[in-house]
Amino acid sequence: xxxxxxxPAALSVPEGENLVLNCSFTDSAIxxxxxxxxxxxxxxxxxxxxxxxxxxxxxxxxxxSLDKSSGRSTLYIAASQPGDSATYLCAVxxxxxxxxxxxxxxxxxxxxxx
Amino acid sequence: xxxxxxxPRHLVRRRGQEARLRxxxxxxxxxxxxxxxxxxxxxxxxxxxxxxxIIDESGMPKERFSAEFPKEGPSILRIxxxxxxxxxxxxxxxxxxxxxxxxxxxxPGTRLLVL
Numbered sequence: 001x002x003x004x005x006x007x008p009a010a011l012s013v014p015e016g017e018n019l020v021l022n023c024s025f026t027d028s029a030i031x032x033x034x035x036x037x038x039x040x041x042x043x044x045x046x047x048x049x050x051x052x053x054x055x056x057x058x059x060x061x062x063x064x065s066l067d068k069s070s071g072r073s074t075l076y077i078a079a080s081q082p083g084d085s086a087t088y089l090c091a092v093x094x095x096x097x098x099x100x101x102x103x104x105x106x107x108x109x110x111x112x113x114x
Numbered sequence: 115x116x117x118x119x120x121x122p123r124h125l126v127r128r129r130g131q132e133a134r135l136r137x138x139x140x141x142x143x144x145x146x147x148x149x150x151x152x153x154x155x156x157x158x159x160x161x162x163x164x165x166x167x168i169i170d171e172s173g174m175p176k177e178r179f180s181a182e183f184p185k186e187g188p189s190i191l192r193i194x195x196x197x198x199x200x201x202x203x204x205x206x207x208x209x210x211x212x213x214x215x216x217x218x219x220x221x222p223g224t225r226l227l228v229l
Contacts, residue, residue, distance in 0.1 A: 010165070034125075034140075034217060038218075039223075042222060042223075043118075043205060043220045043221055043222040043223050044157075044205065044220040044221070045220075046217045048153075049217045051177075064224040089156070089157070091157075099146060100145060100147065100162060100209060100216075100218070101159040101162055101170060101173070102147070102149075102151075102157075102158045102159060102207075102218065103159065104157040104158070105156060106155070107156060
């Protein structure tokens with residue numbers, strides 16, 4: 001059974017810091033891994049999608065890496081800003097051909113202080 | 115191209131009533147997923163549908179819950195005889211196809227409160 005864990009559960013940093021969020025999964029048989037952002041009371045916004053054959057993806061100040069063999073992914077946020085404050089969710093899609101369901105971690109709640 | 119739409123955004127029901135949650139996928143998307151986020155918990159998969167077919171309902175409670183995605187119209191998640199434990203945020207996501215390369219686009223969610 002696939003389980004996804006995110007560490008830490010919460011993180012508070014001063015503005016301008018670089019930071020790393022961690023995600024681990026127990027079953028390396030995945031199709032892809034996604035990082036999402038969720039603002040309070042809102043839906044999810046997809047940040048980055050990494051295919052199982054890829055090692056990393058970048059978008060602006062965000063960089064996500066994937067090490068499938070060790071079951072780990074990291075989301076690196078450079079030069080953090082108060083607007084980055086949100087909950088960040090990691091989700092994996094199982095390596096199955098007949099379902100696209102995502103398995104989510106519990107999330108890391110980030111607060112960036114001005 | 116409008117995003118995934120869900121309505122209502124907030125729904126209040128008394129125990130024993132029925133709740134109907136609607137999801138209109140993005141234009142051109144024929145795959146719909148429903149997830150539930152209980153208070154202080156992560157998102158959990160409930161059901162995956164294509165037009166007129168339920169593909170995977172492994173995450174949906176066996177009783178009181180049902181889902182459909184008709185040929186015309188939105189996908190509906192129906193909860194009969196709601197109980198307080200059904201209070202949660204219900205999110206719908208859609209994707210255009212199932213290839214392993216597509217992302218899922220999420221709606222804003224419906225927050226259900228059972229009194």
